[in-house]
Amino acid sequence: MKNIFFLSISMISLSLFVSCNKNERYNCMNGNCIESKNGKFRSLSECEEFCIPTADPVIFNPDLVYGEVSDVEGNVYKTISINGELWMAEDLKTSRYSNGDTINHVIDEYEWSVSAEGAWCYFANDVNNGVTKSKLYNWHAVNDSRNICPEGWHVPTLSEYEELESYLDTIKPINEAGNKMKSTGTLNLGSGYWADPNEGASNYSGFSGLPNGLRNREGSFVRIGLTHPGGSGSWWTSTDINSFGNLNGFSILLTTHNKTLIYQDRRQTSGQCVRCKQDN
16 A cells, blocks of 8 residues: 555656646747756746746847937837838828827717717837837828828828839849848747748838737727737828718728738728828
């Protein structure tokens, strides 16, 4: 009986240990578990104590030279020249128009859905989403004559995005403008912010597009086309369209599954990110 008892204790002790593979992630923030104690740990939390940091996710193209521009609030943005045109390489973060007037910060769903004035919010009303994903704006803010962009800059028209797409599509691999506008890497590998697969993304242009989510016309927050984070990103243009009796705004869409640039129109009470382009 004693032998059986000791065998049971031994089996229980062994079951308390878990393997910790260098390539497995146990919810370690920016790190992977390293092997120790012959690769055995008493718990996943103990495994997490042996994390080593990985490189920060890449947003910008390290082979390109970026400039800078600041807005009326002093927020500084990287800029990039693409085919002789200067674009912001980051999403807009301002809460003021270029003349200093305040853009309404709207949290409530109903208030957002009925607003006829410019408004902004963070995705899911979480300020932490503003670190990499910045602010979402309704189209009223985009179309306001006080200008949401820095002085000397504007929200690009649909035609300007089409010209950008046409230029990038001529560069090999051809017809992959979307991949040339998306930041590289994936959430799963800890190398970027896009969900899998983000295959072929090169950020050749330096546009550095990131997934950023959407606030729909009813004021709810959704992931565009996908249920998981990192699936897609969209940006307003300054071009509107009368769609079935509704005045909508055009926007562009990048997704982790598509290598091309997608165009769509959305109700003006939708919330999306904004990029700015320097005036000619």
